[in-house]
Each structure stands twice: as structure tokens, then as C-alpha cells.
Amino acid sequence: MKSPRTFPAFIFVPVIFLGCAFLVGCSGGGSKTAPAQIIASSGNNVASISVSGGLDGFYADAAFVSVTVCVPGTSTCQTIDNVLVDTGSSGLRIMSSALTSLPLPQQTSGGNPVVECFPFVSGYTWGPVETADVEIAGEKASSTPIQVLSDGSTPPSGCSGFGASQNTTLDANGIVGVGLFTQDCGDYCTVVQTGPGDPNLYYECSSPTVCDPIAESLTQQVPNPVSLFSTDNNGVIIELPSVSAAGEPTVSGSLVFGIGTQSNNALGGATIYTADDAGNFTTTYNGTAYPDSFIDSGSNGYYFLNTSLTGIAECTDESDFYCPGSTVNISATDQGQNGSSSAISFSIENADTLFNSNDDAYSDLGGVSGNAAPYYFDLGLPFFFGRNLYTGLQSATYANGYWAY
Amino acid sequence: MRLGFITSKIGIAAAVLLILGALPAWASLGGDRASVDADQVHLHGTRTTKAVESYTVHEIQAASGVVVREYVSAEGKVFAIGWNGPWMPDLRQLLGGYFEQYVQAAKAQNAARPGRRPLMIEQPGLVVEVGGHPRAFTGRSYVPEMLPAGVRAEEIR
Numbered sequence: 205m206k207s208p209r210t211f212p213a214f215i216f217v218p219v220i221f222l223g224c225a226f227l228v229g230c231s232g233g234g235s236k237t238a239p240a241q242i243i244a245s246s247g248n249n250v251a252s253i254s255v256s257g258g259l260d261g262f263y264a265d266a267a268f269v270s271v272t273v274c275v276p277g278t279s280t281c282q283t284i285d286n287v288l289v290d291t292g293s294s295g296l297r298i299m300s301s302a303l304t305s306l307p308l309p310q311q312t313s314g315g316n317p318v319v320e321c322f323p324f325v326s327g328y329t330w331g332p333v334e335t336a337d338v339e340i341a342g343e344k345a346s347s348t349p350i351q352v353l354s355d356g357s358t359p360p361s362g363c364s365g366f367g368a369s370q371n372t373t374l375d376a377n378g379i380v381g382v383g384l385f386t387q388d389c390g391d392y393c394t395v396v397q398t399g400p401g402d403p404n405l406y407y408e409c410s411s412p413t414v415c416d417p418i419a420e421s422l423t424q425q426v427p428n429p430v431s432l433f434s435t436d437n438n439g440v441i442i443e444l445p446s447v448s449a450a451g452e453p454t455v456s457g458s459l460v461f462g463i464g465t466q467s468n469n470a471l472g473g474a475t476i477y478t479a480d481d482a483g484n485f486t487t488t489y490n491g492t493a494y495p496d497s498f499i500d501s502g503s504n505g506y507y508f509l510n511t512s513l514t515g516i517a518e519c520t521d522e523s524d525f526y527c528p529g530s531t532v533n534i535s536a537t538d539q540g541q542n543g544s545s546s547a548i549s550f551s552i553e554n555a556d557t558l559f560n561s562n563d564d565a566y567s568d569l570g571g572v573s574g575n576a577a578p579y580y581f582d583l584g585l586p587f588f589f590g591r592n593l594y595t596g597l598q599s600a601t602y603a604n605g606y607w608a609y
Numbered sequence: 610m611r612l613g614f615i616t617s618k619i620g621i622a623a624a625v626l627l628i629l630g631a632l633p634a635w636a637s638l639g640g641d642r643a644s645v646d647a648d649q650v651h652l653h654g655t656r657t658t659k660a661v662e663s664y665t666v667h668e669i670q671a672a673s674g675v676v677v678r679e680y681v682s683a684e685g686k687v688f689a690i691g692w693n694g695p696w697m698p699d700l701r702q703l704l705g706g707y708f709e710q711y712v713q714a715a716k717a718q719n720a721a722r723p724g725r726r727p728l729m730i731e732q733p734g735l736v737v738e739v740g741g742h743p744r745a746f747t748g749r750s751y752v753p754e755m756l757p758a759g760v761r762a763e764e765i766r
Contacts, residue, residue, distance in 0.1 A: 258723065260723065262722075262723050263723045263724060264723075264724060265724070266724065266725075288725075290725075292742040292743070293742065293743045294743075322743070323696055323697040323743065323746070324725070324742075324743065325725070325726075325727060325728055325739050325740060325741060325742065325746065326715070326719060326725050326726075326728065327715060327719075328697075361699075361701060362699060364701065365698075365699035365700055365701035365702060365708075366697045366699075366700065367697065367700055367711065367712060367715055367728075367739070368712045368715040368716050368719070373716060373719045373720070375719075375723040375724075385744070388743070390744075392673060392695065392696070397672070397673060399671050399672055399673070401669060401670075401671025401672075401673065401675050401677060401698060401699075402671045402672055402673040402675065403673070403675070403696050403697065403698070403699065405696070481744075482695065482744050482745035483742060483743075483744050483745055484745055496741070496745065496747070498742060498745070500742055502725050502742075503725055503726055504724035504725055504726055505724070505726060507726050507727050507740075522721070522722060523729065523731060524718075524726065524727065524728075524729040571726060571727070571729075572727065572729055573727045573740050574727060574729075574738050574740050574747070575729075575738060575762065575763060576691070576738070576749055576762070576763045576764075576765055576766040577763075577766045578693065578747055578766070580740070580741075580747075582726075582727065582740070582742075584726070
């Protein structure tokens with residue numbers, strides 16, 4: 205599974221829905237019809253996405269791209285494949301094991317290396333902040349801070365207290381956060397936090413075992429690399445085709461940079477749903493609104509509510525997944541902070557059955573998001589199948605960014 | 610709703626105290642109520658104490674927006690922890706002696722099924738749930754055997 209894969213040329217046949225001859229009339233409103241999906245297949249702003257098993261072949265519903273990192277201002281570069289596309293975070297993080305002798309400059313503070321501890325739900329990533337020219341498709345972010353995941357220094361307790369280290373369990377060569385926010389941390393990290401309830405994310409390490417928290421300016425922080433592109437820098441579109449209910453071995457699609465900046469990335473008939481300052485919006489199900497919901501390509505399924513709220517049985521062996529006796533259809537409503545809303549629907553299939561097929565792409569994989577409030581919907585990668593899903597970077601117009609579809 | 614503090618379903622609120630200013634930090638899961646005070650550090654935040662019929666909830670809001678709730682039984686034991694906020698709290702401090710068990714369980718779950726999703730750890734002596742995403746984390750933990758009689762697990766949040 206580690207050998208580079210080649211993908212067939214994209215061939216997409218536009219499907220015309222009779223009720224959608226005019227795109228304007230086709231978005232939102234709960235209509236079952238949708239504009240024909242057109243997946244961009246060429247352009248300097250288009251990178252190929254592969255939904256595949258990842259490094260070890262067992263990853264389900266994960267979107268991977270190749271990213272090229274270079275010593276700034278030089279042609280000394282390395283292309284890293286199997287980098288997970290994550291709209292739920294911001295910033296490029298690369299496994300040090302995937303970087304073979306690429307001498308990237310180390311960011312320093314007071315002469316000491318700057319090392320970051322970034323918390324995810326699954327655990328934290330730890331490693332130095334280095335500077336690289338980041339190239340994806342024909343786009344380039346010059347002199348960009350990135351995190352290199354490495355255990356060359358020992359995370360301080362304020363970091364390891366986040367949970368499990370992800371440095372050896374990423375199951376990918378890296379993760380590229382192309383989410384709503386310009387920096388991975390933002391204003392919070394521009395001062396050193398001193399309260400025990402206030403974690404620090406950036407440190408300077410005077411030795412491999414002595415790391416102290418530092419204030420990290422916005423320009424020094426690990427940014428969403430898209431924000432540093434010279435053009436096409438206001439967001440991304442993930443364009444993946446539909447996936448059959450039974451699952452498919454692999455799926456190919458596109459990661460398109462920019463929204464409304466080129467002929468291949470127009471917003472078209474998509475509706476904008478703005479996020480709140482935490483990066484959430486509201487999904488309503490069965491008459492109850494869940495305002496901590498979100499869309500996240502880095503989540504590898506539909507994760508929502510629990511058995512008592514959905515009536516869907518958990519799997520007996522892996523209780524975080526749903527294992528209904530027969531396919532369950534879910535209808536809900538997404539609503540942005542801006543008030544725009546639309547009906548969504550998806551299906552949940554028995555996860556044990558799906559996993560037994562050994563496919564890598566499932567349109568109907570789901571699980572529990574929590575057994576206590578705040579309950580929420582995490583609309584993961586399956587939600588991206590069969591639609592072009594826009595993630596708009598925060599801006600003067602959209603303070604916390606937006607999703608559009 | 611997200612930062613709300615709703616215990617109306619639990620029973621009659623016997624007392625509600627709001628304390629402002631510098632206050633003690635957190636006790637650890639399984640520890641004594643006394644450790645809430647003994648674990649003295651400089652928390653810049655607000656603590657709300659709410660007593661219901663069979664337990665007391667100490668809610669501590671840090672300047673970062675991270676909110677931690679400690680559930681203390683009538684016997685003075687911390688039987689559950691809940692949190693939410695833009696970043697993760699220090700789970701080593703909150704889970705105390707249960708922290709390593711949590712880390713090992715999280716690693717085992719990832720090894721069994723690669724993927725990024727809410728963490729649902731359910732073991733005989735420990736439940737931990739972590740969800741959300743960077744800038745919006747949520748989670749809780751409790752020791753099932755320590756739940757006071759009549760307390761439902763979903764009350765812990």
C-alpha cells in the first residue's frame with residue numbers, strides 16, 4: 205500500500221436533473237434535486253485527492269493529497285504523499301520520518317528551537333516549528349511555518365497532559381489543515397498562559413528535556429497554508445464523487461484552491477453557512493437543535509448523537525460505531541449563523557458489514573459522538589461524497605469562515 | 610446551552626454559591642473533595658459551586674474559555690469530570706491516577722481502527738469521552754463504580 209498509486213484520468217459525465225435547469229433554484233430548501241456535480245480535473249489550483257487506506261492500508265474514509273515542501277527559496281524539495289486533508293484544523297504537520305534529510309530552517313525563540321504541541325481529539329502532535337515553501341498543485345505558500353512531528357525533545361507535562369501522542373499513530377505522512385481559520389491557534393497563543401486551566405501550545409526548548417511556554421505571534425504561528433498562497437487564498441473546495449452504499453475500494457477527486465477566483469472554483473448555486481467563533485454551526489434533528497455541530501473532512505465518518513437519541517444500535521465489538529440491523533436513513537437540517545439552512549439526508553449502514561468489505565470509502569459509515577451534552581453532529585468525510593463542499597477561510601466578510609454546498 | 614449549567618433534571622438545587630476571584634484548582638478523578646482546596650494553584654477564573662441532592666458540582670472557568678466541572682459525592686469523592694472549551698484541559702491533572710489508563714486505551718483504540726473520530730473509551734473502571742475539534746473540545750470522564758445511587762451517567766457533562 206505504500207507504493208505510489210496512479211489514478212485514471214478524470215472522466216465525469218454531467219448529469220442533468222430536469223428540475224435543476226437553473227442552478228439558482230436548486231440549492232437548499234430541502235429539495236431532493238441538486239445541481240449536477242462537476243469535479244474540476246485540471247488547473248493550477250487543482251490537486252488530486254485519493255480516498256484510500258493510507259499508510260497502513262486500513263484507514264477508512266480519509267482524503268489524502270501530496271504536498272511538496274522545499275527549503276525556502278530553493279529547489280531543494282521533497283514531495284510527501286498520504287497527507288490527510290483536514291478541514292477541521294489549520295496548519296501543515298508532517299511526520300519527521302517522512303522528511304528524509306530535507307534541511308528545513310528551524311524557527312527559534314531567544315536562540316532556542318520553537319516546538320509546538322497541538323491538541324486534537326485523538327491526541328496531541330509534538331514537534332518543532334520549521335519553515336518551508338509549501339507547494340500543492342500549482343500553488344505555493346512561501347516561507348511557511350509548519351510543524352514537524354518529532355520526539356527529538358520531550359513534551360512538557362502541560363503538553364502530554366492533553367492525552368495520547370499522535371506522533372506515532374497518525375497513520376499518515378502528515379495532516380494538512382485547510383479549515384476555517386487563518387492560524388492554527390490564533391490570538392490565544394500570542395500571550396503566555398499562566399493559569400492551570402489555560403494550556404500553552406507553543407514552547408521554546410533550551411534542551412531536549414526543558415521546554416518553556418512562549419508567546420507566538422500570529423505570523424509565527426503555523427498557518428492554514430492556503431492563506432499564504434499568492435492567489436486562490438480564500439478557501440478550498442473538496443470535490444469527491446458519490447460512493448455506492450456498499451462502499452468502494454478507493455475514490456478519486458479534487459482539492460480545489462480558491463473560491464470564486466477562477467473559472468473552475470465559482471460558488472455557483474452553493475449556499476453559504478457561516479460558522480461561529482468555535483467553528484460550529486447548528487444541525488437540527490428530530491426537532492432538537494444541536495449548535496455544536498460541524499463539517500470536518502478529517503473525521504472519518506458521520507459521528508452524531510448516540511443510540512438513545514437515534515435508536516441506532518452500537519456495534520458490539522467497536523461500540524463507537526453504529527451497527528444497525530438494516531440501513532437507517534437520517535434526515536436533519538443544517539443552519540449557519542447567517543440563518544441560511546438546508547435539509548440534509550444520509551444513510552447509516554452496519555459498520556461491521558462495511559469493514560468486512562475491506563473497502564476504503566464508505567458513504568454510510570457512522571458512529572456515536574457522545575453520550576452526554578453537548579450532543580452534536582460531526583459531518584465527516586462521507587458528507588463530502590457526491591457534492592462539492594466549500595470551506596471558506598475567515599475574512600472581513602466572514603469572521604469565522606463558512607461552509608458552502 | 611454549550612456553557613450552560615443546567616441540572617434541573619437532577620433534582621432540587623439545595624444551594625448555589627458563586628465565588629469570584631483567585632480560587633483553588635482542580636481535584637483529580639477518584640480523589641477527595643479536600644484535594645480541590647489542597648491542590649492550591651493560581652487559577653485565574655470563576656468557580657461556581659452547585660449542590661444537588663446527592664452530589665456537588667464545582668464549575669471552574671479559566672481565562673482561556675476552558676470550563677471544567679468536578680462532580681463531588683456526598684462522601685467527598687470526585688467521581689466525575691466534565692469539560693469544554695477551545696483547547697483541551699490537562700487531563701493528567703484531571704484524571705489523576707486514571708490518566709495512564711486513558712492514554713493506553715486511546716492508543717489501543719486507534720491501533721484497532723485507524724481514523725479520526727470522537728474518542729469513546731468505555732472500560733469497566735473508567736469511562737472517557739472526548740469530542741469536538743480544535744477550538745471546540747468537549748469531554749467527560751467518570752468512574753462507573755463511584756456514581757452515587759440514582760445518578761444517571763448522562764448527567765455528567
